[in-house]
Amino acid sequence: MxxxxxxxxxxxxxxxxxxxxxxxxxxxxxxxxxxxxxxxxxxxxxxxxxxxxxxxxxxxxxxSRGALRADFEEVVAYLESGRYPVEATVTKVFAFDQAGLALQEWSANPALVTKFMIDMKS
Structure with missing residues (x-):
């Protein structure tokens, strides 16, 4: 923020x-x-x-103490709809085996990071 x-x-x-x-x-x-x-x-x-x-x-x-499964399903559906600007929110995507590197980059430059995404499929 x-x-x-x-x-x-x-x-x-x-x-x-x-x-x-x-x-x-x-x-x-x-x-x-x-x-x-x-x-x-x-x-x-x-x-x-x-x-x-x-x-x-x-x-x-x-x-807020948490959410129900239906809440997460609603969020996923919203993201999949394309109405939310994911590209503007995600600073960078890392492969799963580079998660440690993502944390290092965030630690070195926290003001430049909005959100990192870890791709579990790569």
């Missing part, structure tokens, strides 16, 4: 699905005033941040 991608006021909805303390904080940072932050991921480590930003921005912060 990069601020330069969020525009001047931020994004109306920020979804955290990684589960790292820094992405929890980033979700609040990029959310626009009166925006919504949804936490899907969970962090194994404590998360610390200034709660004043929740109040100053009047954010709606929610958690």
């Amino acid at each position: 990069r601020r330069d991608r969020a525009g001047d006021d931020g994004v109306s909805v920020a979804i955290e699905a990684v589960g790292l303390p820094q992405t929890f904080v980033s979700a609040v940072t990029v959310a626009a005033p009166l925006g919504r932050v949804v936490y899907v991921g969970y962090s194994k480590d404590p998360v610390s941040y200034e709660t004043k930003y929740f109040l100053m921005k009047e954010l709606d912060i929610r958690g």
